[in-house]
Amino acid sequence: xxxxxxxxxxxxxxxxxxxxxxxxxxxxxxxxxxxxxxxxxxxxxxxxxxxxxxxxxxxxxxxxxxxxxxxxxxxxxxxxxxxxxxxxxxxxxxxxxxxxxxxxxxxxxxxxxxxxxxxxxxxxxxxxxxxxxxxxxxxxxxxxxxxxxxxxxxxxxxxxxxxxxxxxxxxxxxxxxxxxxxxxxxxxxxxxxxxxxxxxxxxxxxxxxxxxxxxxxxxxxxxxxxxxxxxxxxxxxxxxxxxxxxxxxxxxxxxxxxxxxxxxxxxxxxxxxxxxxxxxxxxxxxxxxxxxxxxxxxxxxxxxxxxxxxxxxxxxxxxxxxxxxxxxxxxxxxxxxxxxxxxxxxxxxxxxxxxxxxxxxxxxxxxxxxxxxxxxxxxxxxxxxxxxxxxxxxxxxxxxxxxxxxxxxxxxxxxxxxxxxxxxxxxxxxxxxxxxxxxxxxxxxxxxxxxxxxxxxxxxxxxxxxxxxxxxxxxxxxxxxxxxxxxxxxxxxxxxxxxxxxxxxxxxxxxxxxxxxxxxxxxxxxxxxxxxxxxxxxxxxxxxxxxxxxxxxxxxxx
Numbered sequence: 001x002x003x004x005x006x007x008x009x010x011x012x013x014x015x016x017x018x019x020x021x022x023x024x025x026x027x028x029x030x031x032x033x034x035x036x037x038x039x040x041x042x043x044x045x046x047x048x049x050x051x052x053x054x055x056x057x058x059x060x061x062x063x064x065x066x067x068x069x070x071x072x073x074x075x076x077x078x079x080x081x082x083x084x085x086x087x088x089x090x091x092x093x094x095x096x097x098x099x100x101x102x103x104x105x106x107x108x109x110x111x112x113x114x115x116x117x118x119x120x121x122x123x124x125x126x127x128x129x130x131x132x133x134x135x136x137x138x139x140x141x142x143x144x145x146x147x148x149x150x151x152x153x154x155x156x157x158x159x160x161x162x163x164x165x166x167x168x169x170x171x172x173x174x175x176x177x178x179x180x181x182x183x184x185x186x187x188x189x190x191x192x193x194x195x196x197x198x199x200x201x202x203x204x205x206x207x208x209x210x211x212x213x214x215x216x217x218x219x220x221x222x223x224x225x226x227x228x229x230x231x232x233x234x235x236x237x238x239x240x241x242x243x244x245x246x247x248x249x250x251x252x253x254x255x256x257x258x259x260x261x262x263x264x265x266x267x268x269x270x271x272x273x274x275x276x277x278x279x280x281x282x283x284x285x286x287x288x289x290x291x292x293x294x295x296x297x298x299x300x301x302x303x304x305x306x307x308x309x310x311x312x313x314x315x316x317x318x319x320x321x322x323x324x325x326x327x328x329x330x331x332x333x334x335x336x337x338x339x340x341x342x343x344x345x346x347x348x349x350x351x352x353x354x355x356x357x358x359x360x361x362x363x364x365x366x367x368x369x370x371x372x373x374x375x376x377x378x379x380x381x382x383x384x385x386x387x388x389x390x391x392x393x394x395x396x397x398x399x400x401x402x403x404x405x406x407x408x409x410x411x412x413x414x415x416x417x418x419x420x421x422x423x424x425x426x427x428x429x430x431x432x433x434x435x436x437x438x439x440x441x442x443x444x445x446x447x448x449x450x451x452x453x454x455x456x457x458x459x460x461x462x463x464x465x466x467x468x469x470x471x472x473x474x475x476x477x478x479x480x481x482x483x484x485x486x487x488x489x490x491x492x493x494x495x496x497x498x499x500x501x502x503x504x505x506x507x508x509x510x511x512x513x514x515x516x517x518x519x520x521x522x523x524x525x526x527x528x529x530x531x532x533x534x535x536x537x538x539x540x541x542x543x544x545x546x547x548x549x550x551x552x553x554x555x556x557x558x
Contacts, residue, residue, distance in 0.1 A: 034531060034555075035530045035531055035553055036531055036553055036554055036555040037529075037531040037552035037553055038267075038531075039555075041552055042246070042247040042248055043246075043247070043249070043250050044246045044248070044249045044250070044271070044532075044547055044552075045249075045250045045268065045269045045270045045271075046067070046249065046251055046252070046270060046271040046273070046547075047253075047254055047260050047269060047271065047274075048064045048068065048230075048251045048253055048273055049063075049064050049253070049254070049255070049273040049403075050064055050253050050254075050255050050401070050434040051064070051226065051227060051253045051433065051435055052064050052065050052068055052224075052230060052251070053065055053434065053435045053438060054208065055068060055069055055072065055208045055209075055213065055221065055224070055230075056207075057069050057190040057191065057193035057195060058129060058130045058135055058137040058190070058191055059135075059136070059137060060138075060190045060191070061139060061438070061472075061473070062434070062438065063454055065190075066190060066544070067251065067545060068230055068232070068251050069193070070190065070544065070545070070546055071217055071219040071249060071546060071548070072213070072215040072217045072220065072221055072232060073190065073216055073217045074088045074089055074193065074217045074238075075088050075089065075187050075188055075192045075193045075194070076088055076089050076093075076106075076123065076172070076184075076187045076192070077090065077184045077185070077187045077188045078188050078546070079185075079188050079544050079546075081535075081536050081537070081539065081549065082540065083185075083458065083539075083540060083541060083542045083544060085182075085187070085188050088187075088188065089106055089110045089118055089123075089194070089239075090104040090105060090106055090107070091105055091106070092104075092105050093105065093184070098179065099179030099181075100147075100175060100176045100177075100178065101173065101174070101175050101176070102174045102176070102183065102184075103167070103171065103172070103173050104120075104123075104171070104172040104173075104174070105170065105171060106118065106119070106169075106170040106171070106172065107170075107239050108170065109239045110216065111216065111237040111238070111239065112196055112214050112215070112216050112237065113213075113214050113215050113216065113220040113235050114196075114214050114237075115237050116196075117169070118216050119166070119169045120166035120167065120168065120169060120170060120171055120172035121166045121169070121197070122195075122196070122197055123164065123166075123172050123194050124165065124166050125194075125197040125200075126192075126193065126195050126197075127143065127146070127164050127174075127192065128152075128160065128162050128164070129159075129195065130143055130191050130192065131143055131144075131146070131149045131152045131153050131159065132152065133152075133153060133155050136472065137191055137472070138472040138473055139189065139190075139191040139456070139472070140153055141153070141465050141468065141471055141472070141473075142186050142189060142456065142462075142465070143186070143191060143192065144177075144491075145176050145177055145178065145180045145183060145186070145491065146162060146163050146164065146174060146176060146177065147162070147163030147175045147176060148161045148162045148163050149162060153470075154470070163175035163176065177492075178492045179494070180491070182458070182459055185457040185458070186457060188457075189456045189457070194216060195207075196214040196215075196216075199212065199213075199214050209221075209224065210222060210223050210224040215235070216235075216238070217235060217238065218235055218240070218241070218244045218547065218548035219232035219233060219234060219235055219238075219244075219249055219547065219548075220232060220234075220235040222248075227253065228253075229250050229251060229252050230250070230251040230253075231248065231249070231250050231251075232248065232250075232251070232547075233247065233248055234246070234247050234248070240548070244548045245534070245550070245551035245552070246547060246550055246551060246552065249547045252269065254273070255402055255403060257273075257274050257275055257276040257277075257403075257405070258276045258404070260272045260273060260274070260275075261275060261276055261527070264527050264529075270528070270529045270532055271526060271527070271528050271529070271532065271535075272526045272527045273526060274405075274524070274525065274526060275525055275526065275527065277334055277335065277336070277404065277408060278336075279336065280336040280337070281294045281336065281338055281523075284525070288527055290530065291527050291528055291529065291530055292527060293524075293525060293526050293527070293537050294337060294338065294523060294524075294525045295523060295525075295537050295538065295540065295541065295543070296338070296349060296521075296522075296523050296541060297347075297454060297521075297522040297523055297541055297543055298347055298349055298350055298455035298458060298522075298542050299347055299452060299454035299455060299521070299522035299542075299543075300342050300344075300345070300346070300347040300452060300453060300463070300518055300519075300520070300522065301339075301342070301409075301450075301452045301518075301519045301521075302345075302450075302451060302452065302453075302516045302517055302518045302519055303448050303450055303451065303516065303519070304441065304446075304451050304475045304476045304515070304516055305318050305321075305447075305448060305476055305515055305516060305517065306444050306446055306448070306449065306475075306476060306477055307476050307477050307478040307515060308444060308477045309444075310447075311394050311395065311396060311447065312447055312448060314386045315513070316383070316385050317383065317386050317388075318514035318515070318517075319364065319382055319514050320378075320379035320380075320382040320386075320421075321396075321417065321448075321517060322514055322518075323367045323375045323376075323378065323379045324372070324376055324379045324420040324421070325416055325517065325519065326372055326416055327341035327342065327343075327519055329412070329416075330409055330412055330413075330519065330520065334405070334409060334412060335520065337523050338523045339520040339521055339522065339523055340520065340521045341519075341520060341521075342518040342519055342520050342521045343359040343365060343368055343511075344358050344507060344511060345463055345466075345467065345507055345510045345516060345518065346358075346460050346463045346464070346507055347455070347463075347521045347522065348521045349541065350458060350459070350463070351458060351459060351460055351500070354500060355503075355504065355507060358504065358507055358508065358511070361504075362508050362511050363512075364511075364514075372420075375420075376419075376420035379420060379421070380420070380424065383421060383424050383425070384424075388424050389424060390422070390424055393425055393426050394421075394425045394426070396417075396425065396426065396427045396428070396447060396448060397429070397446070397447045398410045398413065398414065398427065398428070398429045398430070398447075398448045398449075398450070399429075399430050399431070399432070399437070399440065399446040399447070399448065399449045399450065400429070400430075400431050400449070400450035401431065401432060401433065401434045401437035401438075402431045402432065402433055402434070402437075406431070407429070407431065409519065410429045410450070414429060437449075441475040442472075442475060444475065444477050448517070449475065451475065452522070453466060454542060454543060455541075455542050456542070457542075458541075458542075460500070460503040460504075460507065461487065461490065461491060461499075461503060463507075464483075464487050464490075464503055464506045464507060464510065467480070467483060467506070467510045467515060467516075468483070468484050468487060469481065469484050476515045476516065478513065478515055480509055480510070480513055482509055483506050483509040483510055483513075486502045486503070486505040486506035486509065487502070487506045489502040490502030490503045490506065524543045530553075531552055531553045532550055532551075532552070532553070533550065533551045533552070533553045534549045534551050535549055535550050536549075
C-alpha cells in the first residue's frame with residue numbers, strides 16, 4: 001500500500017507539472033528598468049485581466065470592473081492602503097449613542113465631473129437605486145443593514161421608505177436597522193457610490209458609457225473600446241485633484257498573463273494584473289526583484305455546484321467530488337505563489353483568522369486529514385449510494401471563464417476525478433469569456449462553475465451573504481432557511497462575540513450542504529515598474545487599488 005501511494009503521488013505531480021507549463025521567461029530577462037519614469041510620460045498603463053462588464057457602480061460584481069470604477073467614482077467613505085475606511089465625499093460623520101444613526105457631513109468642494117456639486121440628495125437617489133429590485137444590483141445585500149432596505153429588496157416596500165434622508169445639501173442621515181460597527185467600510189464599496197441623478201433618470205440603461213458618463217471620482221471616463229482599452233483622464237473637479245499626480249490611466253483587458261508579461265517587459269505596461277503560471281514566487285523575485293509584488297489576500301477560489309442540475313443536485317455527489325480534489329497538488333504544481341488549501345466558504349485570515357480551522361468542527365469534513373487514497377474509497381461509496389456505477393456513470397461539465405490558470409486547474413481536477421472514480425464518471429470542461437460566463441452563472445446554465453470572492457470588507461458576513469436564499473450572488477440555486485436565520489441573528493447581534501458565533505454556525509451549515517467546492521486561499525501577485533511611486537500593497541489584503549495614490553518618479557538629476 002505504501003509503495004502504490006508513492007507511485008500515485010508521483011504520477012499526479014508529474015501530470016500536474018505537465019499541465020502547468022513554463023510561462024515565465026528565461027533567467028536573463030531581468031528587467032533593466034530605470035527608477036525614473038520615461039521623459040514626458042503622463043499615462044499609467046495597467047492590466048485589468050479581462051473585458052470589463054460594466055462601469056455602472058451599482059451593477060459591479062467583479063474585480064476588473066471595480067478597478068476602473070474605483071477610479072471614476074467615490075463614496076461617502078473610501079479606503080487607505082491598509083483597507084481601512086477613511087473619509088471620502090464625507091469629510092466626517094457622527095454616530096448616535098445606540099449606533100443606529102449616522103450623520104455624514106459632505107465636503108463643500110465635492111463636485112461631479114461636470115462641475116455641479118455632489119449633494120446629499122444624490123446619495124439618497126443612489127442608495128434607493130441600489131436597493132430597488134428593478135436595478136438588480138448584485139451586491140445590494142451589503143446595504144440590507146439600512147433601515148427598510150430588506151423590505152424594499154423583497155418588493156414589500158417602496159424605495160422612498162429607505163432610511164436615508166438629506167437634512168440639507170451637505171448633510172446626509174442614514175438610519176440602520178441595527179448597529180453595525182463596520183458600516184463605514186461598506187460605504188466604500190461601489191454599490192454605495194453616488195451616480196448623477198439627472199443623467200441616470202434620462203438614460204437608465206446607457207448612461208455609463210464614454211461620452212455620457214458623469215462621475216465624481218479622481219478620474220473621468222474618456223474612451224471605452226471593447227476588447228481594446230479604457231482611458232480615464234484626471235478629473236479637474238475632484239475635491240482632492242491637487243493631490244492626483246497622474247493625468248491619464250489606460251486599462252488593458254488582456255486575458256493572457258503571458259501576453260501581459262511580454263508587454264511589461266517591452267515597456268508597454270506599468271502594472272500587470274497577474275502573472276503566468278509555472279514559476280514560483282521565489283523565481284519571479286529572483287528575476288524582477290522589488291518589481292514583484294506578492295501579497296496574501298482575503299479571498300477564496302472555488303466552484304459553485306448548481307444544486308438544480310442533474311447529478312450535482314445530490315448531496316452525496318457534491319461531497320464525493322469535494323473530497324477527491326487534491327488542493328495541495330494544485331498549489332504546488334500549478335500556482336506556486338504561496339496559496340494554501342481552502343476547505344471553508346470563508347478564506348483564511350478573515351477577521352484575524354478566527355475561522356481558519358472551522359472544518360474540524362463540521363462532522364462531514366472528517367475526510368480532510370485522510371490520505372487521498374482513503375478519501376477516494378469513501379467517495380466511491382458515496383457515488384454508488386447516489387446511484388452511479390461503471391454501467392451508469394455520472395456525466396459532469398466543469399465551466400470556467402477563459403484564462404489559462406482556470407483551464408489548468410479544471411483539467412487537473414478532471415484528472416483527479418477520473419483517477420478516483422474510473423469509469424463511474426465522465427468529465428468535460430468548457431470555457432466562456434468573462435461577460436458571457438457571468439450570465440451563465442447568474443442564469444444557472446451550468447453544472448459546476450468556477451468562481452471566486454474577494455472580501456469587500458473584513459467580516460465573515462461578506463462571504464456568508466453569497467449563500468443566502470435570496471442573495472443575487474447565490475449562483476448555486478439553493479435555499480437553506482436555517483443558514484439564513486443564523487446570518488440574520490448574527491447581523492442583529494449586539495456584541496462582536498455573538499456576531500462571530502452566529503456566523504460560525506452559518507458557515508458550518510453552508511459547508512455541510514456542500515453547495516460549493518473550495519480550492520485555495522488567494523494571494524495576488526503582479527509586477528510594478530520601479531518608477532511607480534505611492535503604491536504600497538504590503539497591507540492591502542483586499543487588493544483594492546486606486547490610481548490616485550500613485551505618481552511617476554522623476555530623474556533626480558534633472
